[in-house]
Structure formats: C-alpha cells, structure tokens
Amino acid sequence: MVTDDEYDDLENPYRAPVGRHDEIVTKREVPGLGPDPNPWKTIWRRPRATIRYLVATDPTRSVMLLAGLNGINSSLSRAVERNAGDVLPLAAILGIALLLGPIGGIIWLYLGGALLRWVSGWFGGRRQAEPIRTVLAWSLVPLLTTMVFWIPQLLLFGQEMFQSEMPRVESDPALLNTMVALGGVEVVAILVLGIWSLVIYLHGLGEVEGYSAWKALGVTILSGFVFVLIALGIVLIIVLLIGGAIAGFRG
Structure with missing residues (x-):
C-alpha cells in the first residue's frame, strides 16, 4: 500500500506521480478531496488527486x-x-x-x-x-x-x-x-x-x-x-x- 507520506503528498496537484491507482480502495485514502469527494469541484484545484481518485473508483x-x-x-x-x-x-x-x-x-x-x-x-x-x-x-x-x-x-x-x-x-x-x-x-x-x-x-x-x-x-x-x-x-x-x-x- 501507499505510505501516509505519499497520501499527504497527494494534496499537491503538481507533485510527481506516486504509487498505483488500484491502491486507493476507500474515499478516505485521498487527502485533500474531503470525506465525500465531488470531482466536479476538486478537478479545478486538485487535478492529480482527483484523476487518481476517479481512476481508482470509477474511471x-x-x-x-x-x-x-x-x-x-x-x-x-x-x-x-x-x-x-x-x-x-x-x-x-x-x-x-x-x-x-x-x-x-x-x-x-x-x-x-x-x-x-x-x-x-x-x-x-x-x-x-x-x-x-x-x-x-x-x-x-x-x-x-x-x-x-x-x-x-x-x-x-x-x-x-x-x-x-x-x-x-x-x-x-x-x-x-x-x-x-x-x-x-x-x-x-x-x-x-x-x-x-x-x-x-x-x-x-x-x-x-x-x-x-x-x-x-x-x-x-x-x-x-x-x-x-x-x-x-x-x-x-x-x-x-x-x-x-x-x-x-x-x-
């Protein structure tokens, strides 16, 4: 699984890619997107984390x-x-x-x-x-x-x-x-x-x-x-x- 440090880094939309998309198994595991992510909103400010979340949950x-x-x-x-x-x-x-x-x-x-x-x-x-x-x-x-x-x-x-x-x-x-x-x-x-x-x-x-x-x-x-x-x-x-x-x- 991805480490806590790597999850924290997801809050930076300009970070280098880390981990694998299939390692996200719950909504909680995408920091910066909130407890119930709304991709229509988060895609503007957290593009990497939002795409990572979408690909892992429902591409x-x-x-x-x-x-x-x-x-x-x-x-x-x-x-x-x-x-x-x-x-x-x-x-x-x-x-x-x-x-x-x-x-x-x-x-x-x-x-x-x-x-x-x-x-x-x-x-x-x-x-x-x-x-x-x-x-x-x-x-x-x-x-x-x-x-x-x-x-x-x-x-x-x-x-x-x-x-x-x-x-x-x-x-x-x-x-x-x-x-x-x-x-x-x-x-x-x-x-x-x-x-x-x-x-x-x-x-x-x-x-x-x-x-x-x-x-x-x-x-x-x-x-x-x-x-x-x-x-x-x-x-x-x-x-x-x-x-x-x-x-x-x-x-």
Whole structure:
C-alpha cells in the first residue's frame, strides 16, 4: 500500500506521480478531496488527486457525458466559423449539433485516447486506455463551462450568429454592442479556462501514465505530429487510388 507520506503528498496537484491507482480502495485514502469527494469541484484545484481518485473508483464516471458535451460545443463552434446559417435554418444547425455532435465527441475520445496510449508507450508510459480517456474527458470541465455563452447568444442573435451577414444585429446599436461585449468576455474565458483545462490534462496524463506533466506535454506534441503524418498518409493513399482508377478507366 501507499505510505501516509505519499497520501499527504497527494494534496499537491503538481507533485510527481506516486504509487498505483488500484491502491486507493476507500474515499478516505485521498487527502485533500474531503470525506465525500465531488470531482466536479476538486478537478479545478486538485487535478492529480482527483484523476487518481476517479481512476481508482470509477474511471468511466461522466466520461461519455463530457465527451458528448465537447462534441456539441465543437459542432456549434464549427457552424459559426463556417457560416452554416447561410445555407441551413437554425433548427437544422441545432439538431445536427445535438444529434451528431455527441457522436463526434465520443469518436474523438476513443481515437485520441488510442493515439496517446500508443505514443505514451514509447516513453515508458503505462498505456492504460481507460484512464487516459478519463483524463481526456475530465480535463475538459473548465473549458466546457464556456458553453453557458451559447444561451444568451442563441436567445439574442438566433440564426444571425451563424450567418456571414447580420442585418438585424448591425441595425440595432444596443444589440451590436451586446454581441461585441459578449464575444469579448467569451474569448477571454475560453483563453483562461482553456489554459486551465490544458494544465489539468497534462497533470492528469502524467498521473495515469506515471511521468511528469512536462513529459506529458512532449507526448502530446509528438502525438499531434503522428496524427498529422497518419492523416497525410491516408490522403496520399486515397489520391493514389483515385489516380490509379482514373488512369485505368482512361486506358
């Protein structure tokens, strides 16, 4: 079992990983989280101890929910970036986000987790698939709080927030100023909470894989390069196959 000193050290969210996750057998054995830990609160201040507790007690807790919410948030964000409202009604945009967004979020969770597990193994990581998914999902908690901005934006601006032109908003100074103010606050919130989500993720990955947060950063960066290489390889294969098929048809 882990020593008392090691348990006391769990109160430091930036400590080096110690012990094994399966050595936590009761809630009492995670100092700093209280007698009845609430991961939704403790993940903000005690990322390592919270991830350690989740992995040891219920690694699947709320993982699909968080992945689904991330998918919805990403779907709505892409709709704004691509001016989806120019070709789709608001109901269709929201329907796609609510129905297909969670599917995309879960696919991201499993593919991203598999890639991290694979690359982490190159650096002596424990290569634990489920704990890595726990980290990916729970590290999103701070960033996902910015989803509250969708509520006033959808109520006030509706379809136009997804369109390239916003005649109703632009013709109303009060509405336009509100959009600018909300947008500014949202950008700051996304930046700050996104950084905190990254901090939680790096410490969480280091916790479950048995290395430091800095090493987790290196593993993550390398995983990004590997993903790009794999994507380019797939595109190249598709291009070659299509080119070969066209050449064969002409021949």
